[in-house]
Amino acid sequence: MANKLETIDVNLHYGDFHALKGISLAIPDHSVTALIGPSGCGKSTYLRLFNRMNDLIPNTKITGQVLMDGEDIYKIKSSKIDHLRRTVGMVFQKPNPFPKSIFENVAYGLRVNGISDNSFIENQVEKTLRQAVLWEEVKDKLKKSAFELSGGQQQRLCIARALAIEPTVILMDEPASALDPISTGKIEDLIFELKNQYTIIIVTHNMQQAGRVSDYTGFFYLGNLIEFDKTKKIFTSPSKRETENYITGRFG
Amino acid sequence: MEFPESNEKRKKLGQAIMFGLSRGISYGIVALLFLILFFIVKQGIGVISWEFLTAMPTDGMTKGGIWPAIVGTVYLVLGSMLFAFPVGVMAGIYVNEYAVAGPVKRFVKMMTNNLAGVPSIIFGLFGMALFVNQMGFGASILAGSLTLGLLALPIVIRTTEEALKSVDDTFRQASYALGGSKLYTIRKVVLPIALPNILTGLILAVGRVSGETAPILFTVAAYFLPKLPSSIMDQAMALPYHLYVISTSGTQIEASRPMAYGTALVLVVIVLIVNIAAALLRNYFGKKVKMN
Ligand SMILES: Nc1ncnc2c1ncn2[C@@H]1O[C@H](COP(=O)(O)OP(=O)(O)OP(=O)(O)O)[C@@H](O)[C@H]1O
Ligand SMILES: [Mg+2]
Numbered sequence: 001m002a003n004k005l006e007t008i009d010v011n012l013h014y015g016d017f018h019a020l021k022g023i024s025l026a027i028p029d030h031s032v033t034a035l036i037g038p039s040g041c042g043k044s045t046y047l048r049l050f051n052r053m054n055d056l057i058p059n060t061k062i063t064g065q066v067l068m069d070g071e072d073i074y075k076i077k078s079s080k081i082d083h084l085r086r087t088v089g090m091v092f093q094k095p096n097p098f099p100k101s102i103f104e105n106v107a108y109g110l111r112v113n114g115i116s117d118n119s120f121i122e123n124q125v126e127k128t129l130r131q132a133v134l135w136e137e138v139k140d141k142l143k144k145s146a147f148e149l150s151g152g153q154q155q156r157l158c159i160a161r162a163l164a165i166e167p168t169v170i171l172m173d174e175p176a177s178a179l180d181p182i183s184t185g186k187i188e189d190l191i192f193e194l195k196n197q198y199t200i201i202i203v204t205h206n207m208q209q210a211g212r213v214s215d216y217t218g219f220f221y222l223g224n225l226i227e228f229d230k231t232k233k234i235f236t237s238p239s240k241r242e243t244e245n246y247i248t249g250r251f252g
Numbered sequence: 253m254e255f256p257e258s259n260e261k262r263k264k265l266g267q268a269i270m271f272g273l274s275r276g277i278s279y280g281i282v283a284l285l286f287l288i289l290f291f292i293v294k295q296g297i298g299v300i301s302w303e304f305l306t307a308m309p310t311d312g313m314t315k316g317g318i319w320p321a322i323v324g325t326v327y328l329v330l331g332s333m334l335f336a337f338p339v340g341v342m343a344g345i346y347v348n349e350y351a352v353a354g355p356v357k358r359f360v361k362m363m364t365n366n367l368a369g370v371p372s373i374i375f376g377l378f379g380m381a382l383f384v385n386q387m388g389f390g391a392s393i394l395a396g397s398l399t400l401g402l403l404a405l406p407i408v409i410r411t412t413e414e415a416l417k418s419v420d421d422t423f424r425q426a427s428y429a430l431g432g433s434k435l436y437t438i439r440k441v442v443l444p445i446a447l448p449n450i451l452t453g454l455i456l457a458v459g460r461v462s463g464e465t466a467p468i469l470f471t472v473a474a475y476f477l478p479k480l481p482s483s484i485m486d487q488a489m490a491l492p493y494h495l496y497v498i499s500t501s502g503t504q505i506e507a508s509r510p511m512a513y514g515t516a517l518v519l520v521v522i523v524l525i526v527n528i529a530a531a532l533l534r535n536y537f538g539k540k541v542k543m544n
Contacts, residue, residue: 051429058353082431090429092422099444108440109430158426165430 003067004029004169004199005050010064012045012054019045021223022064027216032191032200034210034231037220037246043203046220047171050201051088052081068169086113089162089198093174095154097146097161102138105146105157109165124164132160133190152183159190170194172202176209188213207247211235219243289520296517299510305518313476313498314507318515320480324393324488325522327481328472329462331397336404337454343405344412344450349438361413368406373466375403380470394484396472403467404457411453415446448538455530462523465492491519 005027012020019042027033035043048054049066052073065072073084086109097105104111106125115121125142129135134156138149146157155175162170172191176184191200191213204210210217211231218228219242227234227243238244307317347364351357379399389395419442427437443450465473473493481488499505499512 053425053429056425056428082433085429086431088429090426092426094420094422096420096422096426098423098427098441100440108427108432112427112430112432112436161426161430 002029003027004031004069005201006065006067007046007049008065008067010049010062010066012042012049012063013061014057015059019223020049023225025218025225025228027199027201029199030195030197031215032195032202032213033216033218034214035201035203035218035220036205036207036210037226039205041220042223043220044173047173047201047203050169050171051085051090053090055081086165087167087169089165089167089170091155091158091162091170091172091175094178095151095158097149097154097157100146101143102146102149102157103142106160106164108161113165128160128163129157131163131194132156133186133193134160150183152179152186155179155183155187156190159187163194167198169199169201172200174203174205177205184209207235219246221246292513292517292520295510295513296515299514300517304514308478309476309511312504312508313494314504314511318491318494318511318518320477321489321491321494321515322518322522323480324473324490325462325492325519327393327484327488328396328400328468328490329458329526331393331484332400332404332461333454333458335398335401336408336457339401340405340408340453340457341412341450343409344416345438345443347409348413348416349434349442364406364409368410371466372403372464373469375399376467376469376471378402379467384471390485391470391472391474391487392485393472393481393488396468396488396490397484399467399471400461400464403464404461407457407460408453411456412446412450415449415453416442418449419445444537448534451530451534451537455527455534458526458530459523462526463492463519465496468493491515491522495519 003026007023007025010020010023011018023046035046037043045054049062050068050073054060054062062074066074068084068087076084098108100108103125106128107121110121110124126135126139129138134153137153138157141148146154149157155178159170159175176187179187188209191202194200195215202210202213214231216228217231217234219226219234219238219240221242227238227240229239234243235247238247244250304317305322306319308319310316343364347357347360351360376399379395379402383389383395383398384391387395389398423441423445424437427441428434432440468490472488473490474487475497477487477489495512495515498508498515
């Protein structure tokens, strides 16, 4: 399997603070990769490398290479960054639908990017809501405010919103940590479905979740990538002591 | 482990005193507010009549109504907000969304805060120098509105800034992640979420502006006008100034005392109505963008 994403010796500084320390990691196409590690170890920071969200944080310095389909995304023209962000969808920890209707939330990405053909938009909205397994629940109230949905539904709406512009990579930063177990289960099922078409990276604090949904797991600690391997391997016979301590809860 | 009973009692007593005190104070403040309102209503209600609200003052302002002062105040509040609200909101957007952290931004914020602390009479003098004389508007609704607008500006800027700051950054990131530009993101996502809180600034500003006397003293207010203003270049009467005039100057202060209380009552009611209207507006938008 080809590598969809790869970082080569990436260092990131927030001002004086060294947040990512020489991370080299290759992520295969059509896979789910879980990033685990204690709070503050750099998981979210690493995730944001791939859609250049860290660029928005002042005083951030990045060295090394970040490759997508073999191309260094930090060498592209600045006019291509919007294009990059379109190919990389992002889902956040807290459901954050826009203050718009359910329909317009999903259509947002299409409209931003200049698509105005209404029948195309309608089709795309239905298609992605089905993909996010939300269509049956919302098809009769598409015009209603997205805030009227439950937290779990809102999160699936946010996933649909990300899918609508047909990205190839989806970044999820603790997408289920604010949800109840049933909603969490639905999100996990969804991730499982989506990996046929997308390359997914998911940050999670939930070891069972990492075990359930991911093919690969990376363990971060204090800005270092301690270990990266098949999830099965990480959870059955990790090769580093720190990893074992962390996943068994004997940590710190 | 055994915990001494006396400690529990002390804790309970301490709590009771603290809660009692703060509850007493807050009830006291509410009571004081009602007392003021009651006083004004009691003193003023006697003169309120259809004629009082809709007629011109007569007999050296001891009789007749206060219609021109009501009209003047409404014009001035509207005029100042027409200026201060868009300008203030745009400035707030600049400070919170565009200005990069650093000395320039700090300076702008500091100046805004200082501006909020400047005594209103200074605004009046400045307004007279700039709008009345320098720009040649003369004493007029235009000059008065701009002066009051300047006074309201820091309030609008600060509340806009705070409202924008309280919008969770992930909303912006989610929009950028979909390819949205900064401007598009602010227009379509950030502003709608912040709107209810921005309207709070409008409420505060209207409350402040409608009661001010000093800034309009040299820029627009007329002691007495026989007819209503017909353009923004005309002078106008205004409730707070009218109140000031009939209760401090003239030869018949005692005779116009009831008129003064009536004027005060009308001023309070207008401010109240504007505040309630703005609060309803805010709730309406607030419901539309309810967070959970
Ligand atoms: N904008 C920023 N400016 C300065 N330092 C930051 C910034 N964002 C993160 N950091 C620091 O970088 C380190 C890594 O942060 P990051 O958010 O990537 O951690 P994380 O692994 O995602 O943690 P969590 O599990 O709590 O979400 C932390 O020590 C954090 O304090
Ligand atoms: Mg994080």
